[in-house]
Amino acid sequence: MISVEEAMRRVLATARPLPAETIPLTQAVGRVLQEPLHADRDFPPFHRVAMDGIALAFENVAxxxxxxxxxxxQLAGMPPQPLTNAQTAVEIMTGAALPPGTDTVVRYEDLQFHETNGQRVAALQIPPPNAGHNVHHRAADREAGDLLLPSGVKLSPAEIAVAATIGASTLQVARRLRVAVVSTGDELVELTQMPLPHQIRRSNAYMVQAALHEAGAESEAFHFNDDQEALRRGLPPLLDAFDALVLSGGVSKGQADFLPSMLQELGVTQIFHEVQQRPGKPFWFGEKAGAQ
Amino acid sequence: MISVEEAMRRVLATARPLPAETIPLTQAVGRVLQEPLHADRDFPPFHRVAMDGIALAFENVAxxxxxxxxxxxQLAGMPPQPLTNAQTAVEIMTGAALPPGTDTVVRYEDLQFHETNGQRVAALQIPPPNAGHNVHHRAADREAGDLLLPSGVKLSPAEIAVAATIGASTLQVARRLRVAVVSTGDELVELTQMPLPHQIRRSNAYMVQAALHEAGAESEAFHFNDDQEALRRGLPPLLDAFDALVLSGGVSKGQADFLPSMLQELGVTQIFHEVQQRPGKPFWFGEKAGAQ
Structure with missing residues (x-):
């Protein structure tokens, strides 16, 4: 009998990467990236205005x-507007590219505006402390070519945004694990059936399928009565078609508990049988020979 | 300007239950139950054998x-097997219904077997300490009619198992929230487009949609340039068709930040505008008049 920690260690030691598939970015959250993503441009791609206000050359303030x-x-999305002369400023919005000849942004909160001979003029109330103030400089976050996401990361909404930023409308991800959920036991009847007094409905398979769904795996449910011949015929196609089988029932000390010996007969190597836990001490885990 | 906690409180104060819909149990994990579920039988529905071994009458041991x-x-799933006389025992498996005339189970680990004149006989190695040992009594967990799950619980795999146990092959659940994710901003181009030097790709909408998907909501994405007329025409159908709008951009102090006033013009009441957080101080939240 082994500890829960040791059981977990042995289970994880049998884990192998799944093959990759290409899917749309819009379906990729929660999946595991199977390609590295690199910056296609500098980030920001231009000296980006970080506040609504005016852009000017700091040397004039100095x-x-x-x-x-x-x-x-200049609104965000407009090409940079040149200064008519070096002592003027461009009224500018967050997200815009800093105009040539300017290097500093003063936010609206630190300005007052007035008109002189029909000319709109900004008066500094709080002068900027240094050149580059309120500017998010080109490549300050990442340079073109930098690794943004390594292969193997799980894609949360933040990683989806990174992929969108570099235009990755499709992604290579690990395909979902395919699991056969197999319930066994003569006492179990279908959900829609009214059980006899000594029978119960089969609920474990539904719980296991729900847990697999939450973990991002696909699953299909199968049921066998405690019939050795039916299992001997039915299990090999499932062992071939699925990445994993989760079997419920049939691994304790009872007369109908023939699954461990049958699975070994079918080419599955036992990794452990009993785990130091209650409930769930009878817990058999094996690995299919030749699996990779 | 309000705190993050106050903003959260005000957002939650606008929450309302969504209408119910009926879906198959196999699709219900993660959804919110909208009907109470009651036990259709006692649980266990019979005196359930909890160990593989033999069932006997404790008075004989005493x-x-x-x-x-x-x-x-008697295997699990078989009708209870009567004792041929009160001093015999039934060899019995976990999950079976306790035979009439017996009240106690002795597990294999505490027994030895031998044969006498072709009759299989079990000899107690460790006698059971009391009547009822290794029996999970009828109705010990729940009685028929008991409330198992109240309306309003979020369905984890454990609740899916409870629903399966009582044969609920379909469930009434709250339908998913339907959200329109609206990006605004002239500087944004589609993912598949190569941005000009002063443009960037629109990534926020993808991130928000991924976060909504993880939270169990449905969403659809829309984009508007900073064009007041297009927004004034485009937003009302979205306000009608969706439970919520998430708008990205257009709520700060810039010249293109006309969304707060436009939304109010369209019948949305402001709940707050600025939140004490960085980034994200310009955060406008409102509630549609007549929403319920």
Whole structure:
């Protein structure tokens, strides 16, 4: 009899990577990435304005200039608007690319606006402390070519955003584990059937399938009565077609508990039989010969 | 400006139950139950044998009897096998219904077997300490009619097993939340498009949709440029068709940040605008008038 920790260690030692498949990004959350993703551009791809306000050249502030005529307005998504001369500023919105000739952004909260001869002018209330203020510089996060996500990561919503950012509309991911859930036991009847007084409905298979679904695996359910011949015929096709079998019942000391010997007869090597836990001490785990 | 905790409190205060729908049990894990489930039988429905071994009448053990001829064998799922006389025992398996005339189970580990004149006989090695030993009594867990699951519980695999046990092959559950994920911003291009130097791909919508999927909601994605007329025409059908809108962009202080005023114009009441967090201080939340 082994401990729960030792059982877990032995189970994990039999784990192998699943083959990859290509799926749309919109279906990839929760799946396991099977390709590395690299930055296709610098991130940010341009000196990105981080606050709504005005863009200006800091050297003018350093030289004492406190009012800046607005020479253009630039929303996010517009090509950078050139300054009409070096002492002007561009009124600019978060997400825009910093105009050539400017290096600093002053946010609306630190400005007051007025008009002089029909010209909109921004007056600094709180001057920027340094060049580059409120600018998220090109490549500050990542450079083009950098590894963003290694193969093998589980894709949470954050990784989905990273993949979208580099235009990965499809992804290579590990295909889902395919599991056959096999209930055994003459006392079990179908859900929709009314059990006789000494029978019960088979509920374990539904629970196991729900747990597998939550873990991201696909499953199919099968039921066998405690009939050695039916199992000897029925199990080999399942061992061939599925990545794993979860069998419920038939592994204790009773007269109908012939699954361990039958599975070994069918080419499954026993890894352990009993685990130090209650309930669930009779827990048989094996590995199919030649599985990879 | 409000705290994150206060924002969460106000968001949750707008929550309302979703209408119910009937779905197959096999698809119900993770959903919210919208009907109470009651026990259709006692659980266990019979005095259930909890160990592989023999069933006998404890009064014989109390009277000093130590060997028991086996009068029948009963596997799980078989109708209870009567004793041929009160001093015999039934060889019996876990999950079977206790035979009439017996009240106690002795497990194989505490027995030795021999044959006398072709009659299989069990000899007690460790006598049972009391009547009822190794028997899981009828109704010990629940009585017929007991509430098993109240309406409103989230269905984990354990609750799926409970529903299966009472034969609930379909369940009433809250339908999934339907969310429109709306990205706005002229700087955003589609995933499959190569952005110009001052553009980026729209990744927020993919992240939000992935997060909604993980939370069990359905979503559809929409994109609008920063075009007031297009939004004024496009948002009302979304406000009508979806339970919630998640809009990304357009709620800060910039010239293209007209969503808060437009949403209010369209009948959405502001609940809060700014939250004490970074990033994400500009966070507008509202509730549609007449929503229920």
């Amino acid at each position: 030289a004492g200039q406190t009012t800046f005529p607005i020479s253009a307005t | 009277a000093g009897q130590t060997t028991f001829p086996i009068s029948a064998t």
